[in-house]
Amino acid sequence: MTDLLSADELERRLRAVGAERYHHLHPYQLRLQSGGCSRFEVEAWALNRYLYQACIPQKDAIILSRMEDPALRRAWRQRIVDHDGEREGDGGIARWLKLTDDLGLDRGAVVSGRLALPATKFAVNAYLTFVRERSLLEAVASSLTELFSPQIIKTRVAGMLEHYDFVTPETLAYFAARPAQAGRDSDFALAYVKQHATTRAEQEAVVAALEWKCDMLWAMLDALEHAYVHAAPAPGAYRKLDAASFGKAA
Amino acid sequence: MTDLLSADELERRLRAVGAERYHHLHPYQLRLQSGGCSRFEVEAWALNRYLYQACIPQKDAIILSRMEDPALRRAWRQRIVDHDGEREGDGGIARWLKLTDDLGLDRGAVVSGRLALPATKFAVNAYLTFVRERSLLEAVASSLTELFSPQIIKTRVAGMLEHYDFVTPETLAYFAARPAQAGRDSDFALAYVKQHATTRAEQEAVVAALEWKCDMLWAMLDALEHAYVHAAPAPGAYRKLDAASFGKAA
Numbered sequence A, B: 001m002t003d004l005l006s007a008d009e010l011e012r013r014l015r016a017v018g019a020e021r022y023h024h025l026h027p028y029q030l031r032l033q034s035g036g037c038s039r040f041e042v043e044a045w046a047l048n049r050y051l052y053q054a055c056i057p058q059k060d061a062i063i064l065s066r067m068e069d070p071a072l073r074r075a076w077r078q079r080i081v082d083h084d085g086e087r088e089g090d091g092g093i094a095r096w097l098k099l100t101d102d103l104g105l106d107r108g109a110v111v112s113g114r115l116a117l118p119a120t121k122f123a124v125n126a127y128l129t130f131v132r133e134r135s136l137l138e139a140v141a142s143s144l145t146e147l148f149s150p151q152i153i154k155t156r157v158a159g160m161l162e163h164y165d166f167v168t169p170e171t172l173a174y175f176a177a178r179p180a181q182a183g184r185d186s187d188f189a190l191a192y193v194k195q196h197a198t199t200r201a202e203q204e205a206v207v208a209a210l211e212w213k214c215d216m217l218w219a220m221l222d223a224l225e226h227a228y229v230h231a232a233p234a235p236g237a238y239r240k241l242d243a244a245s246f247g248k249a250a
Helices: A007-021 A027-034 A039-066 A070-084 A092-102 A107-112 A118-133 A136-147 A149-163 A173-196 A200-230 A240-245 B007-021 B027-034 B039-066 B070-084 B092-102 B107-112 B118-133 B136-147 B149-163 B173-196 B200-230 B240-245
Strands: none
Touching (some): A039 A200, A070 B070, A136 A149, B039 B092, B039 B200, B039 B240, B118 B136, B149 B173
16 A cells, blocks of 8 residues: 555556546536536536636646746646636637526626535635645646546537537537647646656545545536535525526526 | 825835835945946855746746736736746746856756845745735735836846956846836736725735835845845855855856
């Protein structure tokens, strides 16, 4: 249990985490991609997930601020550019707003986060705290869910286009850009953790960081499932009354 | 004392801080630019100041991580690019290493910081803590020393080229790039604080943040002056013995 894993063994451990704990297995994701969600449930998903998208450049800037090597910073800063874009209307956050716009959600309400579930906000906040307070190695490792995102994006996009007539390829522009970016970023982060986890304890911390991140993504879907499938949204969170007030059929 | 200042009055207050407290008035700076420093004292200045240069992208990434507006982040992130460059050997940090290389300082020793004065390290650390813990407004305001840097750079470069035969324009390449960048950045930061300091208390906090930053730059030169002019460097800090070990005349 204390022997150093080979780089290949570490990668196998990390990929096993994804196979078991990534949110591609979550019931809400399965509903979303199979046409089982109502339009309202798709809206709630997009509205809540916006807060996660919006925090990513802040998360990456925290990681950047902890890197002492300019070469490492040069590689990592591209993530911030990908999400914030080169100009107004460009980048991942703007493309996520294209999704929420097309779903008829009020942009001001989305950006403010005021209709999001408290559990979504707590999860996002926990992510920022994690990358600020854990080791740089663990902060980098927590990004490794991108190893698994190209596959879930492919399944999600195909499923949403097939099952929801209110979704077009333009609506889902966010997802078109991500797989190539995620592939490049996860290659870099995987090489980094293989190189910099030089003790078994550090390797276990890397695995645990990826588990933590999977749990955080899972918790966001749990909150959606509780609020919109099994029970009811917390007071103040998005409900059909809000949808109606945005001028759409509720 | 509680009336809101006009934007112009606030700018006058900020410029007055520079006139009174910026390190263009510090005796070590005056010695440096007038040929009063020995080569060894120039080396000690460059070696210590490297730690300040090296912290700047980390400082700016902390500020970036605290900005919630993608448009604001797009403007601010250029500062990180300016210092880290587009590739190995490019950017402000690499240009500062050109200066320390040309002075014959061992690059590994410079980058490690192991020969820098403890007071230099404390000042740099205090700067990172300041931008992390104070308000975003104060963090932005602390960058406003760049309002004054083009003038000190002009004086410093002219003086060093005139008085030190071991300094060439190539040695000072760092300073050639900075005035235009500093002008752009300080215009942006000045407009930001004028717009976002909306109470007199916030305006006073902006002024105090700039005073704090001037004090921090001043303290770095005080430490150099104490160690290398009036007294002696702290144990472990750069001394002529180190210069000799780098293969230069001590």
